[in-house]
Amino acid sequence: MSGEPILAIVGAAAPASQDTGTYTPAGLMAEASAAAIKQAGIEKSDIDGLFSASSFYYMPTLNLGEYLDITPRYSDSTTIGGCSFVAHLHHAAAAIAAGEMTIGLIAYGSTQRSIGSRFVKSMSEPLAYEVPYGPMWPIAGFALQAQRHMHEFGTTSEQLAEVAVATRGWAGLNPAAAMRDPITVEDVLNSPMICSPLHRLDCCLVTDGGGALIVTSPERARDLTDQPIYVLSGSEAHIARYVTGHPDFVTSPGAISGPAALDKAGVSLEDIDHVQIYDPFTIAVIIALEDLGFCAKGEGGAFVEDGKTRPGGSLPLNTDGGGLSNRHPGMLGMNLILEAVAQLRADAGDRQVADANVSLVHGLGGVYTATATAVLANKSFLK
Amino acid sequence: MTSSVYDFSGVAPAAHGEESTWFEYCRDHRLMIQHCASCDQYQFPPRSICASCLAESPQWVEAAGTGIVFTYTNQYREPPGFKGQVPYTIAMIELEEGPRLMSRVVDAKHIKIGMPVEIRWATIAEGTDVPVFVPIGTDSL
Numbered sequence: 189m190s191g192e193p194i195l196a197i198v199g200a201a202a203p204a205s206q207d208t209g210t211y212t213p214a215g216l217m218a219e220a221s222a223a224a225i226k227q228a229g230i231e232k233s234d235i236d237g238l239f240s241a242s243s244f245y246y247m248p249t250l251n252l253g254e255y256l257d258i259t260p261r262y263s264d265s266t267t268i269g270g271c272s273f274v275a276h277l278h279h280a281a282a283a284i285a286a287g288e289m290t291i292g293l294i295a296y297g298s299t300q301r302s303i304g305s306r307f308v309k310s311m312s313e314p315l316a317y318e319v320p321y322g323p324m325w326p327i328a329g330f331a332l333q334a335q336r337h338m339h340e341f342g343t344t345s346e347q348l349a350e351v352a353v354a355t356r357g358w359a360g361l362n363p364a365a366a367m368r369d370p371i372t373v374e375d376v377l378n379s380p381m382i383c384s385p386l387h388r389l390d391c392c393l394v395t396d397g398g399g400a401l402i403v404t405s406p407e408r409a410r411d412l413t414d415q416p417i418y419v420l421s422g423s424e425a426h427i428a429r430y431v432t433g434h435p436d437f438v439t440s441p442g443a444i445s446g447p448a449a450l451d452k453a454g455v456s457l458e459d460i461d462h463v464q465i466y467d468p469f470t471i472a473v474i475i476a477l478e479d480l481g482f483c484a485k486g487e488g489g490a491f492v493e494d495g496k497t498r499p500g501g502s503l504p505l506n507t508d509g510g511g512l513s514n515r516h517p518g519m520l521g522m523n524l525i526l527e528a529v530a531q532l533r534a535d536a537g538d539r540q541v542a543d544a545n546v547s548l549v550h551g552l553g554g555v556y557t558a559t560a561t562a563v564l565a566n567k568s569f570l571k
Numbered sequence: 572m573t574s575s576v577y578d579f580s581g582v583a584p585a586a587h588g589e590e591s592t593w594f595e596y597c598r599d600h601r602l603m604i605q606h607c608a609s610c611d612q613y614q615f616p617p618r619s620i621c622a623s624c625l626a627e628s629p630q631w632v633e634a635a636g637t638g639i640v641f642t643y644t645n646q647y648r649e650p651p652g653f654k655g656q657v658p659y660t661i662a663m664i665e666l667e668e669g670p671r672l673m674s675r676v677v678d679a680k681h682i683k684i685g686m687p688v689e690i691r692w693a694t695i696a697e698g699t700d701v702p703v704f705v706p707i708g709t710d711s712l
């Protein structure tokens with residue numbers, strides 16, 4: 189039924205020092221990379237492709253290459269926002285298929301919490317026509333989408349809050365998560381309004397973090413590990429740079445990249461055991477569930493209302509506690525992949541989803557004006 | 572420069588090229604969008620080309636200055652440069668001609684999506700006037 193895997197992940201690691209404030213973003217990238225290289229059982233010199241995206245470095249693969257002393261023959265700093273690393277997966281597959289690379293390193297590091305917002309200036313380039321009104325980014329852009337979604341479909345603040353409550357439930361099962369105490373819908377509604385209709389607890393955390401992935405062809409992976417995690421497909425889309433250019437404020441480009449990724453993988457939503465959806469704000473998850481096809485457009489609020497995405501529910505979603513309660517280093521796409529890999533390796537501890545063999549990873553970028561979707565699976569699924 | 576009805580502190584953008592042209596029209600209190608003679612499309616933000624058919628030099632035309640609130644948010648955190656103004660309403664205004672632009676809705680008894688609004692002008696910094704919108708009729712203060 190399913191298609192052939194296009195890529196294998198043979199190493200996946202987070203930086204051990206990600207919460208200590210000890211290292212620069214490049215330092216965190218390198219620390220995670222060293223761990224992933226060791227896990228993959230390869231030599232640094234085996235790596236001939238580098239992939240990165242950053243809010244700190246204008247040319248992040250150059251920083252990565254210098255810091256690790258790697259000279260790649262393939263280099264990809266594609267930046268489409270926080271989902272960039274998800275896009276890098278199918279970019280890597282294409283590079284391997286074209287014979288331009290054999291083993292790639294995808295890496296990310298961020299110290300946005302410990303050093304504040306000293307980002308590359310161009311990363312936050314504002315639109316001249318929006319600046320005079322002082323919208324706070326990115327929250328105002330998501331608030332405008334949430335308000336429109338409520339207007340068109342009757343989505344409620346309680347339904348948005350359920351996303352935060354369910355995600356906090358998963359964080360409670362993750363000893364590494366930043367926020368683990370259970371919350372209720374009332375807690376979310378009683379938290380301070382930031383940009384209506386979004387309250388403080390509708391918003392993600394601001395943390396440091398990062399990660400690294402070693403990727404190669406499925407054939408090569410067989411020589412390296414008994415437990416490769418396969419990428420069955422990847423797809424990306426973007427519809428605008430600024431919220432002003434958003435076509436309708438209720439449909440994300442996930443309506444393009446999501447179905448395309450599922451189609452390319454040859455899987456249906458019934459095959460999906462576990463979902464990681466980029467959650468900077470609660471509304472993003474509701475829109476994603478619609479755009480991915482878990483429910484019809486406009487029904488995302490009602491879909492989550494019964495608690496089906498909580499631990500023990502029928503759709504395990506953001507099982508690490510997500511950006512809302514686990515960590516959010518600014519570009520969450522790497523964390524989405526790391527958690528999918530943990531679940532597919534049955535390495536997720538108390539939060540392990542039983543028989544998790546296929547995972548859907550769905551990232552966003554910009555003001556939900558870009559998305560990248562990938563389908564990951566383990567060997568059990570391909571048998 | 573014509574006198575403005577509203578006077579908020581705000582942030583003047585670093586504008587270049589077609590952006591500067593648009594803000595210069597704003598100094599004369601003219602809300603400009605663009606119209607393409609080749610394909611009869613209106614567009615905003617202004618561009619060097621028509622984003623629909625790629626015709627060059629789309630024409631600057633003055634919008635009627637009326638529209639509806641397409642969506643909005645009440646912002647409660649004070650951004651730098653907006654001292655003492657929160658909460659205030661940021662909205663996407665859908666102009667009568669079709670394009671949408673970000674703006675503020677002021678002097679509203681309440682705010683709701685779909686409410687008709689019309690243009691006013693606000694001075695947000697020395698030499699920078701920008702459009703804001705007020706409700707038409709009974710929704711107005």
Ligand SMILES: [Zn+2]
Nearest residue numbers: 607610621624
């Ligand atoms: Zn045209």
